[in-house]
Every structure is written in C-alpha cells, then in structure tokens.
Amino acid sequence: VAGPKVATLTGNYTTDRTLYADTLYTLQGYVKFGGGSTLTIQPGTTIVGDPATPGSSLWILRGSSIDAQGTADAPIVFTSGNPVGSRAPGDWGGILIIGNGVINRTPPVLTEGPQGFTEDYSGGTDNADNSGTLRYVRIEFAGYDVSGGSGQELNSLSLYAVGSGTTLEYVQSLAGLDDSFEWWGGAVDGRYLVSYESGDDHFDWTEGYRGRNQFLIGFQSSRIDPAS
Numbered sequence: 001v002a003g004p005k006v007a008t009l010t011g012n013y014t015t016d017r018t019l020y021a022d023t024l025y026t027l028q029g030y031v032k033f034g035g036g037s038t039l040t041i042q043p044g045t046t047i048v049g050d051p052a053t054p055g056s057s058l059w060i061l062r063g064s065s066i067d068a069q070g071t072a073d074a075p076i077v078f079t080s081g082n083p084v085g086s087r088a089p090g091d092w093g094g095i096l097i098i099g100n101g102v103i104n105r106t107p108p109v110l111t112e113g114p115q116g117f118t119e120d121y122s123g124g125t126d127n128a129d130n131s132g133t134l135r136y137v138r139i140e141f142a143g144y145d146v147s148g149g150s151g152q153e154l155n156s157l158s159l160y161a162v163g164s165g166t167t168l169e170y171v172q173s174l175a176g177l178d179d180s181f182e183w184w185g186g187a188v189d190g191r192y193l194v195s196y197e198s199g200d201d202h203f204d205w206t207e208g209y210r211g212r213n214q215f216l217i218g219f220q221s222s223r224i225d226p227a228s
Contacts (some may be wrong), residue, residue, distance in 0.1 A: 004169070006025075010028040013031070013039075015037050018042070019075055021044035021045045023045075026048050027057065027094065028056055029053050030055060033059065033066070038064065039065070039066045039068075040067040040068075041069075041070075044076070047078050048092070050092065051176040051227065053112075055114060055140075056092045057119060057154055059098070060097045062074075062098045066132040067133055067135065068133060069134050072135050075136045077137075077138045078137070078142070080141040089142075089176055090226045091227040095156070097159055097160065098160040098202075102161065103185030103195045103208055105207055109121060111160055112146060121160035122224060124163075127163050127187035132171065134171050137171050139174070140173075143155060143177025154177075156179070158182050160182070160184045163186055168193070173198065177200075179204045182205070184205075187209070197222065198218065
C-alpha cells in the first residue's frame with residue numbers, strides 16, 4: 001500500500017509482538033503486555049503516545065518482557081504524538097515495567113496510575129528476575145498526573161520490582177512531566193542514563209531498591225511548561 005506505514009497499539013496483549021522500524025506506532029490508552037509475552041522493538045523504531053487519550057502508556061507486566069535494543073545510530077524513540085514544536089511534558093504516560101523482585105512493603109501494593117488500571121507489584125521473591133532489555137532508548141515528553149495534583153504521576157520510566165537480570169543501558173529521558181527514572185524495590189543495574197530537563201526528580205528510588213548505577217547525567221536548565 002502506498003504511503004507511510006502506521007499502526008495503533010491499544011488494550012491488553014498476551015502473545016509476542018514485534019514492532020518494525022518502517023512503521024510508526026501509536027500507543028492509545030493503557031497498553032499492557034502480559035501473560036508471559038515478549039515485546040520486541042527493532043532499532044530505529046519510533047513509537048508515539050496519543051495525546052488525545054489521557055495516560056496513553058506502555059506497561060510490561062510481571063512475567064513478560066521487553067526486548068528494545070536500539071543502537072547509537074538507530075535509537076528506539078518513544079515520544080509525543082503531537083507535531084514537532086508543539087510537544088510538551090505530559091503529552092503521554094511513559095513506560096512502566098513490573099518485575100518479580102523484592103520490595104520492603106507488605107502486599108498488596110499497587111503501581112501509580114488511575115483506579116482500575118493499576119497493577120500489584122508486591123510479593124516478588126527474585127531480585128535476579130529478567131524483564132528484558134532497554135538499550136539506546138529515548139523517552140520524550142512523557143508523564144501523566146493521575147491524582148489531580150496530589151502527587152501521583154506516571155513517570156518517563158517506572159521500574160517496579162525489576163530484577164538484576166534486566167539490562168538498562170544508554171537510556172535517555174527528555175522533558176518528562178514527573179521523574180525521569182524511578183525505581184520501586186528490585187535490584188536492576190543501570191549504566192549510561194541521561195535525564196534531560198526533568199519535571200521532578202532526575203533519579204528517584206524507594207522501597208528497598210538494591211541496584212547499582214554508573215555514569216548518570218542529570219541536566220536541568222529550566223522548567224518546561226507541561227501539557228494542559
């Protein structure tokens with residue numbers, strides 16, 4: 001078919017899926033991969049969050065994984081679906097990964113997110129759990145206030161009880177509404193993480209996070225106006 005290739009991801013997925021670099025993908029609503037599925041993303045792929053659907057975001061649930069291995073020349077980019085020049089923090093929700101690692105709170109404990117869409121990430125027992133790979137990935141203009149200003153927001157990259165078998169390298173958050181990187185428990189290591197113009201914390205961890213991180217940059221020159 002003539003013209004650019006486009007596709008929309010929406011709802012829940014329980015089987016493996018591959019996203020290809022020749023197609024522009026839109027996340028519409030709360031997109032969740034569960035049931036042991038693997039989401040594979042080719043180098044150079046662009047995925048946009050739908051600004052018209054509040055909270056549009058990508059969730060990798062416990063037992064499932066993401067294989068997003070970009071390269072320096074062909075990074076994987078998650079960004080706003082608004083045109084270049086009119087993008088703003090909070091245009092879409094961000095990426096959430098839930099592993100089987102240990103947290104220091106008594107179950108049940110739910111992720112941040114709106115009622116009916118949150119997930120229980122407590123009760124994990126394996127700090128070596130593997131939720132996949134993020135390498136050479138850029139996350140732009142993400143975040144979503146789910147509490148009407150009460151301090152509960154989706155972040156650019158939220159890591160819930162993610163284990164050390166997961167690879168997190170060369171990941172950049174750009175102009176997120178809330179935290180750029182946030183860890184809740186678990187033990188995933190990270191290297192070469194860049195937070196550029198964060199709406200809140202560049203790097204935030206809690207609930208007994210035991211991972212190690214090397215080569216972090218947090219750069220802040222101004223506070224960018226968020227999306228309405």
